[in-house]
Amino acid sequence: MTDLDINSLFIILIILLFLSAFFSGSETSLMSVNRYKLKHKHKEGDRSAKRVLFLVNNPDKTLGLILLLNNFVNILASAISTVIAIKLYGDSGIAISAGVLTFVILVFSEVTPKTFAALYPDKIAYPVSLFFYPALKIFYPIVSIINFFSKSLLLLFGVKDKNTAFELLTKDEIKTIIKESSYKLPKFYEEMIVNLLDLEKVKVEDTMIPRNEIISIDINNKIDQISEIILNCKHTRIPVYKDDLNTLEGFLHKRKVIEILKNGDITKEKILESLNPAYFIPEDTSLLSQLITFKKEKKRIGCVVDEYGDVKGMVTLDDILEEIVGEFNTTDKQTEIQKISEQSYLIDGSVNIREVNRMLVWKLPESNAKTINGLILEYLENIPTQGTSFQIENYHFEIINIKNNFVKNVKITKK
Known part of the structure; x- marks a missing residue:
C-alpha cells in the first residue's frame, strides 16, 4: 500500500x-x-x-x-x-x-x-x-x-434473543396510526374505523332504548288499543308482553301483521302465534360481542336485562351500526339537542351523555349516569327545581323544565 x-x-x-x-x-x-x-x-x-x-x-x-x-x-x-x-x-x-x-x-x-x-x-x-x-x-x-x-x-447480561420485527399493536396504537394517516383517508372512513375499534369498550346499556321509551304492546289490553299501537308504530318489530314488560312474550314483526290481515282481522291469538321468541341480553355485554352474537344467531333485536332479570331497555342491530357509522336519522337528535348560541344548547334530559359528547365534541363526565337527567341527579343528589343553576367541570347547567320529577330540558353552556 x-x-x-x-x-x-x-x-x-x-x-x-x-x-x-x-x-x-x-x-x-x-x-x-x-x-x-x-x-x-x-x-x-x-x-x-x-x-x-x-x-x-x-x-x-x-x-x-x-x-x-x-x-x-x-x-x-x-x-x-x-x-x-x-x-x-x-x-x-x-x-x-x-x-x-x-x-x-x-x-x-x-x-x-x-x-x-x-x-x-x-x-x-x-x-x-x-x-x-x-x-x-x-x-x-x-x-x-x-x-x-x-x-x-x-x-x-441476562438479555435473551427475541424476534421483535413485528410487535403486536394495541388498539390505541392502531388508532394513532389511523389518525396520523388521516390525510390519505376520508374523514368519514377514519371515524368509522375508530368507532369500530372502540366498540368493545361500549356496553349495550350505553346505547339501548330506555324502558320508558319502548313502544310495546300489552296483550291483555283491548284489541282496538293493540291495533292502534301496531298501526301507529314506526318501528319494524314491536315487543309484546303480558301485564308487565318483564314478562315479555316475544317480538311482533310488521311483516307478520300483513299476513294476519290477509287472513282476516287482527286478533290476540293470531298475534301470539306470530311472535318471534323473546331474546334477552345482559346489560354488561359489549357492543362488539353483541354484534357478533346478532350475526351468529341471525337476530336484530333484544331486550337488555339487569342482574335481577328486569328489563332495562332494548337494543337493536341498527343501534350498534349507528355507533360505527353515525346516526341514520338525525331529525330526532336535532329536536333533542337544539343550538341556542355558539356554546349553548337546549338538551332533552333523556339524551345519552355519550351522544352529546360525540355530536358536540364535548367531554361531559361519563360515570354511572348514562343520560343528562341521570348526570344532573347524580351531581345534585336531589331533584332540582326549574331555574336551578350549577356547574359541572367546564359546563354550566340551567334547568329549564321539570316534568314528573324528570329533567325534561336543560340549557348547557360550555365555558
Missing part, C-alpha cells in the same frame, strides 16, 4: 468513504422501513419485498453483515489516510489524519447518509436489498461467528 502514489491512495480513500456511506444509509433504511407496507407488498408477491422482509426478520444477521463491511472499510480508510498523511506531513500527519478522517466520516459517511435514509427508508431499502440479500449468504459463516459471540455476551 505504501508503494502506491498519492493520487491512487486518494481515489481508494474516496471509494471507501462512499462504501461507508452506502453501508450506513442501508443500515438505517432497513431498520426504518415501513413494516406494514412491506408486508402488504410481500403478500402481493413483490420480489424486492421478499428480500427486504428476510433481512428485516433477521436483524441480528443483517446488522452483523452491515457492521462487518462498514467497519472493514472504515478501518481500511483509516489506514490509507494515515499513509497519505505520513507521506505528506511525516509523523505529525498521524494526528492530522485522525482528526480530518473523523470529521469526514461523521459528516459524509454517517450523519448525512443516515439522515437521508431515515427520511426515505422505503426508497433505499428495496434497491439495497439486491446487494445485501446475496451478500448475507456469502458472508454467512463470518456473520454467524460474530452473532455467536454477540449473543453470548448478551446472555451474560
Whole structure:
C-alpha cells in the first residue's frame, strides 16, 4: 500500500468513504422501513419485498453483515489516510489524519447518509436489498461467528434473543396510526374505523332504548288499543308482553301483521302465534360481542336485562351500526339537542351523555349516569327545581323544565 502514489491512495480513500456511506444509509433504511407496507407488498408477491422482509426478520444477521463491511472499510480508510498523511506531513500527519478522517466520516459517511435514509427508508431499502440479500449468504459463516459471540455476551447480561420485527399493536396504537394517516383517508372512513375499534369498550346499556321509551304492546289490553299501537308504530318489530314488560312474550314483526290481515282481522291469538321468541341480553355485554352474537344467531333485536332479570331497555342491530357509522336519522337528535348560541344548547334530559359528547365534541363526565337527567341527579343528589343553576367541570347547567320529577330540558353552556 505504501508503494502506491498519492493520487491512487486518494481515489481508494474516496471509494471507501462512499462504501461507508452506502453501508450506513442501508443500515438505517432497513431498520426504518415501513413494516406494514412491506408486508402488504410481500403478500402481493413483490420480489424486492421478499428480500427486504428476510433481512428485516433477521436483524441480528443483517446488522452483523452491515457492521462487518462498514467497519472493514472504515478501518481500511483509516489506514490509507494515515499513509497519505505520513507521506505528506511525516509523523505529525498521524494526528492530522485522525482528526480530518473523523470529521469526514461523521459528516459524509454517517450523519448525512443516515439522515437521508431515515427520511426515505422505503426508497433505499428495496434497491439495497439486491446487494445485501446475496451478500448475507456469502458472508454467512463470518456473520454467524460474530452473532455467536454477540449473543453470548448478551446472555451474560441476562438479555435473551427475541424476534421483535413485528410487535403486536394495541388498539390505541392502531388508532394513532389511523389518525396520523388521516390525510390519505376520508374523514368519514377514519371515524368509522375508530368507532369500530372502540366498540368493545361500549356496553349495550350505553346505547339501548330506555324502558320508558319502548313502544310495546300489552296483550291483555283491548284489541282496538293493540291495533292502534301496531298501526301507529314506526318501528319494524314491536315487543309484546303480558301485564308487565318483564314478562315479555316475544317480538311482533310488521311483516307478520300483513299476513294476519290477509287472513282476516287482527286478533290476540293470531298475534301470539306470530311472535318471534323473546331474546334477552345482559346489560354488561359489549357492543362488539353483541354484534357478533346478532350475526351468529341471525337476530336484530333484544331486550337488555339487569342482574335481577328486569328489563332495562332494548337494543337493536341498527343501534350498534349507528355507533360505527353515525346516526341514520338525525331529525330526532336535532329536536333533542337544539343550538341556542355558539356554546349553548337546549338538551332533552333523556339524551345519552355519550351522544352529546360525540355530536358536540364535548367531554361531559361519563360515570354511572348514562343520560343528562341521570348526570344532573347524580351531581345534585336531589331533584332540582326549574331555574336551578350549577356547574359541572367546564359546563354550566340551567334547568329549564321539570316534568314528573324528570329533567325534561336543560340549557348547557360550555365555558
